[in-house]
Amino acid sequence: MHGAVRELEAEVGRDSLTVPLIAQRAGVTPSTVYRRWGDLQELLSDVAVERLRPEGAPGDHGDFSADLAAWAEQFLDEMASPAGRAYTRDVLLGDPEGGNAGRCSAYAVEQIEVIVTRAADRDEAAPDVETVIDAVVAPMMYRILFRPDGLDAAYARRLVGRLLGPADQ
Structure with missing residues (x-):
């Protein structure tokens, strides 16, 4: 999922990111993202932690x-x-x-x-x-x-x- 976020952020920009778009890129359903992260902001938070490592x-x-x-x-x-x-x-x-x-x-x-x-x-x-x-x-x-x-x-x-x-x- 993190890879999908990074790729899409580079391609379409952060403001264009949506859960359905990320889920599609990752090859999962949006409900999978919502179950794991709750919402887009929580997913972005998780990705940011890895980028700050x-x-x-x-x-x-x-x-x-x-x-x-x-x-x-x-x-x-x-x-x-x-x-x-x-x-x-x-x-x-x-x-x-x-x-x-x-x-x-x-x-x-x-x-x-x-x-x-x-x-x-x-x-x-x-x-x-x-x-x-x-x-x-x-x-x-x-x-x-x-x-x-x-x-x-x-x-x-x-x-x-x-x-x-x-x-x-």
């Missing part, structure tokens, strides 16, 4: 500060892009119970865990994952959703710098 582990740049800054810049770039904002909206709109939003949050947590674990393996001091979420990811997501101006690599680096303190700025 990172493709690999965060890069290793030699130390915690560099690893986190590079990851934060990439995260912000992807999430603040028009596609990233659209997927985020889809995740939130089609997910009244919050399960898909939780899956997206888990993706960020997994990426940050890799960075924090690398720091520990190098005997570097690093904040815990929740502190990174609160200081870096949460402000980015707020700005992406509600105040998207000025979102660039410098903003991501400033957030990381504030988290790590004057010695790492």
Whole structure:
């Protein structure tokens, strides 16, 4: 079903997507889609979660500060892009119970865990994952959703710098 959504979105545009059109492309009846997802928005939410999944582990740049800054810049770039904002909206709109939003949050947590674990393996001091979420990811997501101006690599680096303190700025 996800493939059908992606193909049709590329061919006819997101605004033209309908459950019957997607079902036809997937070779199922519309009732199959409704039974599984409930409505179009829930299906789009499910597809968006998969599109927001990172493709690999965060890069290793030699130390915690560099690893986190590079990851934060990439995260912000992807999430603040028009596609990233659209997927985020889809995740939130089609997910009244919050399960898909939780899956997206888990993706960020997994990426940050890799960075924090690398720091520990190098005997570097690093904040815990929740502190990174609160200081870096949460402000980015707020700005992406509600105040998207000025979102660039410098903003991501400033957030990381504030988290790590004057010695790492």
